[in-house]
Amino acid sequence: MxxxxxxxxxxxxxxxxxxxxxxxxxxxxxxxxxxxxxxxxxxxxxxxxxxxxxxxxxxxxxxxxxxxxxxxxxxxxxxxxxxxxxxxxxxxxxxxxxxxxxxxxxxxxxxxxxxxxxxxxxxxxxxxxxxxxxxxxxxxxxxxxxxxxxxxxxxxxxxxxxxxxxxxxVRLDATVSHDTHYSADELKLILRGSEESDQFTNEEWRVLAQALDFRELDVADLMRPVSEMVALHATDGVEKNLDRMVQTRYSRYPYIGKDGKVMGVLHLKDVFFALNKGEAGSNLDALVRPAQLVSPSMSAMELFRRFREGAPHFAVVTYQDGEPLGFVTLDNLLSAQVGEIRDEFRHTQNEWTRLDDGSLIGKGSLPIFTLERALGVDIDQDDVDTVGGLLMWRLGDLPKEGDRITFDEFDVVVKRMKGPRIVMVRVYPRLANAA
Known part of the structure; x- marks a missing residue:
């Protein structure tokens, strides 16, 4: 027993x-x-x-x-x-x-x-x-x-x-790698799961997801067109340039020389200091800081690194021949990471406004990635960078006001044109996508 x-x-x-x-x-x-x-x-x-x-x-x-x-x-x-x-x-x-x-x-x-x-x-x-x-x-x-x-x-x-x-x-590698590296999409799924378990709020998840998307963006995705650039001109004289600075209230301005090329960037602090000392003189050339000229194909992360290291927080995007194509500021980069940032002067570029019927209204100059983010879709088009460019690529011609352009997941109606530029558009998501 x-x-x-x-x-x-x-x-x-x-x-x-x-x-x-x-x-x-x-x-x-x-x-x-x-x-x-x-x-x-x-x-x-x-x-x-x-x-x-x-x-x-x-x-x-x-x-x-x-x-x-x-x-x-x-x-x-x-x-x-x-x-x-x-x-x-x-x-x-x-x-x-x-x-x-x-x-x-x-x-x-x-x-x-x-x-x-x-x-x-x-x-x-x-x-x-x-x-x-x-x-x-x-x-x-x-x-x-x-x-x-x-x-x-x-x-x-x-x-x-x-x-x-x-x-x-059997010709298999005996070495096992416990690889815990995740792609950006996998990390977003993990973060979404954390949000659903109340570890993150929706706002926190959105900021983290946008930060992960940021590494895939180029300068061309974030730049604002040269038509929206408020510049100072050497040919205008000090008084006219000062009036423009007072009216627009930006902190940095591209400075265009007499030859029509970008000489550099003029900082508001430098101008005030020179005026206080009585050193402004008959032109502002001596106050101009070197301009940061960047290619549209430069990664947004590389430009952000330059800004962090002390480069002027205003970059001029140029063609290979030096002709200005657009510009990017630190605000543009931060907005891409954390969402739209509005200051007391409302200088930050507005993105999409969602209307009561679920449609979106915004500028034709907005980068395509902002529309992707607003709709939660992936637009597979690498040849153009803005919503207006996307519409012209789709039509193969300049659209007219009132034209409706159809895509797989949304429709776009051109609301306002200004010459060859698409100024304002309205986007109608598909019902399944909007849900």
């Missing part, structure tokens, strides 16, 4: 041992490397052991698999006989007389009990616990798993080596 109780106790121990290795395995897989570093700093010895185990994930997952296999084999070896012998007297007392029948029924019931305990206590419960409480499980299982790994190192090494040889025979 004592031997049966010992076998029964051993079977229960093996069930929990199986559960330990299952919990350790799922806990390690669930933990992120960045979180493990924080745990290592906050939890002393146990945290450092967990970090060491997690840094060699392949090896310790192999240790978990070995532990699960040994526990399962041991459970099958001692568990069923232990429960079967314990159940045989019960069935004899119930009136079952044939010895073979008693043995068969006892074995079947014992198999069911062991399977139930193995699946529920040894697999499902520890797996769910590890997924829900990965940090706690990781801290409690790391040290024992570390000891088991080194105690069984020869066996683990032999098994891993054998597995790698098999992979080589």
């Amino acid at each position: 004592s031997s049966q109780i010992s076998l029964l106790f051993l079977a229960i121990v093996l069930v929990f041992l199986n559960g330990f290795f299952v919990a350790a395995e799922f806990g390690l897989v669930k933990l992120r490397q960045t979180r493990v570093r924080a745990i290592a700093k906050a939890h002393g010895f146990r945290g450092r052991i967990l970090a060491k185990v997690h840094s060699n994930l392949d090896a310790y997952l192999s240790a978990c698999q070995l532990g699960i296999t040994l526990a399962s084999l041991g459970l099958g070896w001692v568990g069923e006989p232990a429960f079967a012998r314990l159940l045989e007297p019960v069935f004899s007392a119930l009136g079952v007389e044939r010895e073979k029948l008693i043995h068969g029924i006892s074995f079947f019931v014992a198999f069911f009990i062991i399977s139930y305990l193995h699946i529920v206590v040894g697999e499902l419960a520890p797996k769910s616990m590890a997924i829900r409480r990965a940090e706690i499980v990781g801290l409690w299982t790391a040290a024992p798993l570390y000891g088991f790994y080194w105690a069984m190192y020869p066996a683990i090494w032999a098994l891993n080596t054998s597995a790698n040889w098999i992979l080589k025979l």
Whole structure:
């Protein structure tokens, strides 16, 4: 009788041992490397052991698999006989007389009990616990798993080596990379899931998603057309240029020389300082700072880096021959990252205004990416940069006021033209897309 109780106790121990290795395995897989570093700093010895185990994930997952296999084999070896012998007297007392029948029924019931305990206590419960409480499980299982790994190192090494040889025979790379790099779209899906679980507000999700999109933008996507550029001209004289600065109230102005080319950028602070000192003279040429001339194909991230490093926060976008094409300010870059920014003088370029019927109204000079963002669609067209350019590309000609241009996910109506320029448009999303 004592031997049966010992076998029964051993079977229960093996069930929990199986559960330990299952919990350790799922806990390690669930933990992120960045979180493990924080745990290592906050939890002393146990945290450092967990970090060491997690840094060699392949090896310790192999240790978990070995532990699960040994526990399962041991459970099958001692568990069923232990429960079967314990159940045989019960069935004899119930009136079952044939010895073979008693043995068969006892074995079947014992198999069911062991399977139930193995699946529920040894697999499902520890797996769910590890997924829900990965940090706690990781801290409690790391040290024992570390000891088991080194105690069984020869066996683990032999098994891993054998597995790698098999992979080589079938021409597969034995090196496993636990690559946790995500694309921008994958990160946005992760962030959207965080928003749905109330970890981020909708506004916070939008800012993060726009920051991820920013890396894909070029200067051409963000620039405002040269027709909207308020410039100062050397030929106008100081008084006329000062009047223009007072009327428009910008902080930086491109300065056009007598040859019609951009000489540089004039900063409002420099002008005020010179006026205060009586040094403005008959022209403003001496106050001009070097202009930052950029290509429309330059990445927005590169221009942002230049702005951060101290370059003038006003860049002139030029063709290869130096002719101005448009301009970009720091406000334009920040608006692309966090959304439209309005200052007290309302200088920031307005984007799309959503009307009561769900349609959008905006300028034809707006970059295409702003329409993509407003509608939540992807417009596959790399040859043009503005909404007006998109419409002319679609028609193959200049549109007229009132023209309706149809796309797969929206329609655009031209509301106002000014010569060859599309000044104002109204966008009607498809119902399915608008929903």
